[in-house]
Amino acid sequence: MDEADAVARAHGARGWAAWENGELRKSWRTHHRGPILSVTKALAGLACARAVGEGWLELDQPVSATVSEWATDPQKSRITVRMLLQMTAGLDEGGAELYRRGIGDKGRVALGLPVVDEPGTRFRYGPVCWEVLAELLHRKAVARGETLERMIYRTVMGPLGLTTPQWRSDGRDRYYLSTGAELNITEMGRLGRAIASLASGRDVANIPASAFRDVTRTSSANPMFGGGVWSNRRAPALPIEVEEELDPPKSPGFWRSACLSRSQPSSMLALIGSAGQRVYIWPEQQRVIARLGYSGSWRDGPLLRVV
Numbered sequence: 001m002d003e004a005d006a007v008a009r010a011h012g013a014r015g016w017a018a019w020e021n022g023e024l025r026k027s028w029r030t031h032h033r034g035p036i037l038s039v040t041k042a043l044a045g046l047a048c049a050r051a052v053g054e055g056w057l058e059l060d061q062p063v064s065a066t067v068s069e070w071a072t073d074p075q076k077s078r079i080t081v082r083m084l085l086q087m088t089a090g091l092d093e094g095g096a097e098l099y100r101r102g103i104g105d106k107g108r109v110a111l112g113l114p115v116v117d118e119p120g121t122r123f124r125y126g127p128v129c130w131e132v133l134a135e136l137l138h139r140k141a142v143a144r145g146e147t148l149e150r151m152i153y154r155t156v157m158g159p160l161g162l163t164t165p166q167w168r169s170d171g172r173d174r175y176y177l178s179t180g181a182e183l184n185i186t187e188m189g190r191l192g193r194a195i196a197s198l199a200s201g202r203d204v205a206n207i208p209a210s211a212f213r214d215v216t217r218t219s220s221a222n223p224m225f226g227g228g229v230w231s232n233r234r235a236p237a238l239p240i241e242v243e244e245e246l247d248p249p250k251s252p253g254f255w256r257s258a259c260l261s262r263s264q265p266s267s268m269l270a271l272i273g274s275a276g277q278r279v280y281i282w283p284e285q286q287r288v289i290a291r292l293g294y295s296g297s298w299r300d301g302p303l304l305r306v307v
Contacts, residue, residue: 001026003306004289012276012295015185018307019288022193022231033165033184034292037273041130041228042191043156044177045215047137048085049198049225050155052211056140057081059214066136067111075115081136083120084129085227086219090117093126098178104171107135123222123255125246134177148176159205160194162187179273180186185290192279192288194272195229199269199283222255232268235259241299261304270300280304 002016005026008016015032018025050101052059059082064070070077075090092113098106110131116290117124138148146154149167152175157163168180183191194204198212224231230242237259245254260270264282271279276298280289289307 001307004303006307007303008289008291008293011293011298013291013293016034016063016289016291016293017189019189019193021286027185030031030185030189032142032292033182034294035166035168035179035184035273035277036181036188036205036292037179037275037277039183039188039191039228039271039273039277039279040177040179040181041124042195042271042279043152043162043181043228044117044133045085045227045229046156046160046194046207047152048081048133048214050207051137051140051151053206053208056144056171057137058083058107058200061135063132064141067132067140069111072108075119079119081133082217084133084136084218086222087123087125087129088120088219089129089132090115090122090124091128091132092116092129093124094128095126098127098131099174102171104133105174106170106176107138107172109192109261116299120219121221122249122252123219123225124249127176128200130178131176134174137177138174155207156205159207160190180231185292188279188292189288192281193286193289195269195279196270196281196283196288199267199281218254221252224255224258224260228271229291230260230270230272231266232260232264232270233266233281235264235268236262239301242270243274243298263305 015029017027018029064077079089095112141151164182168176197204198209201209216229218226240258269281276293278291
């Protein structure tokens with residue numbers, strides 16, 4: 001753990017901690033709070049799992065069943081909720097359009113982006129799938145008498161003891177689900193332990209483990225990713241640094257031959273945010289490592305080899 005401490009503190013680190021069976025084993029600046037960037041996707045995945053458990057979200061239903069604007073589009077009408085969670089919807093990534101300053105209605109922008117791949121065939125990383133998902137969840141939540149934001153706090157943030165003073169939003173105050181939440185190291189550990197329990201088959205905070213497994217199911221286009229969670233299931237394949245391989249989009253064959261780490265078990269999971277925001281999860285051992293840090297030089301390999 002001393003070696004892990006040295007690695008975790010390097011490359012722009014702001015804080016980190018390691019837990020085993022809920023007990024803090026090693027830590028540094030666990031109070032530090034900051035943007036978790038794409039780790040936010042895992043919060044959205046948990047909200048979807050809770051919605052599935054409550055019976056008002058069906059993963060294999062076409063998005064157009066809720067988003068009527070897509071009903072007559074021959075390609076978009078075939079996109080399912082599951083494709084959004086697996087990032088295989090075939091839509092243009094939309095980074096420039098969705099992350100520009102002063103955007104008034106990100107949902108409208110996301111829904112209007114073009115299809116560039118046959119739906120379901122290619123993993124394409126970017127914000128569009130998550131912002132279409134945000135629009136879909138908001139519409140479904142409104143029909144149930146709440147908003148996207150209230151639903152996320154009711155189903156995930158409150159039950160897991162997570163708070164965020166800032167959450168990136170558009171001009172309608174609609175939360176981004178591709179990025180935008182802020183947590184501290186302790187809260188990232190709570191998130192990681194919840195996912196460890198769910199991945200081990202135990203329900204958490206009224207989120208059914210069976211629904212979590214369904215939401216985080218991976219695709220043939222990328223067997224490493226589903227529902228905001230990265231999996232080491234392909235180990236011992238070729239270890240990669242995920243952040244270095246997201247752009248340009250890779251073929252299904254690339255993802256099928258890759259893993260997070262050869263030195264870690266295939267059951268290991270990871271939540272990955274740009275520039276070093278990480279939560280590593282070992283469900284069987286109930287171990288979690290959380291880190292906040294901001295540097296393009298961060299690499300997963302050195303820490304995963306040490307631990």
